[in-house]
Amino acid sequence: MATHFILVAIAIMALASTLATASDPSQLQDFCVAVKDSKSAVFVNGKFCNDPKLATANDFFYSGLLTPQNTSNPVGSTVTPVNVMQIPGLNTLGISLARIDFAPYGLNPPHTHPRGTEILVVLEGTLYVGFVTSNPDNRFFTKVLYPGDVFVFPEGLIHFGLIRKD
Structure with a gap:
């Protein structure tokens, strides 16, 4: 009887493993605008989230990639990052952007x-x-x-x- 139970348990685990998938979970909310204010209740990805009702279009905006940067340095390139520090609305979205100027x-x-x-x-x-x-x-x-x-x-x-x- 114990052998039968073990075989059934193995069969169920094998079937479950063929049906399982692994991926990042879906977001719990549309966005998490990063703020430095620790009075916010939610802490995600190392940043506090602003109340979504207080978000504005500026939380998802950055102006500054049009300007070429100085490339006179040892590697002859300069990276202008656009990440959560420049666009707080990028927090938790898993994306960033950069401009690279090359000499x-x-x-x-x-x-x-x-x-x-x-x-x-x-x-x-x-x-x-x-x-x-x-x-x-x-x-x-x-x-x-x-x-x-x-x-x-x-x-x-x-x-x-x-x-x-x-």
Whole structure:
């Protein structure tokens, strides 16, 4: 009888595992506008959330990506981030944005984003990009991009960008 119970339990667990899926849970609310005020009741992603009824369009707005940045530094590039610090409404949405200005032959050094995929759009110049896979064979993907081209760096993979010419 005990053997029969064990076999039934194993069969149920096997069936349950084939039906199970893993993913990030759905958000509990539409957004969580980050505020520094600790009087707010909800603490999410390391930030306090403003009462959603107090949110305004400005909580989801940033103006400043149009201005080119100074690239006279050792790597010849400057990143202008747009994340929850610039747009409080990005908190908990799992997305950010950046502008990267390159000097001729400038470099965006190899780096990763462990929790997000990066998508890149070239507006001017020529950019050499690449990433390395982790499984199964550590492949190296590279491409030369031109204005209007788009490239995706999958989540967590080491990637880079290098200006080939101005």
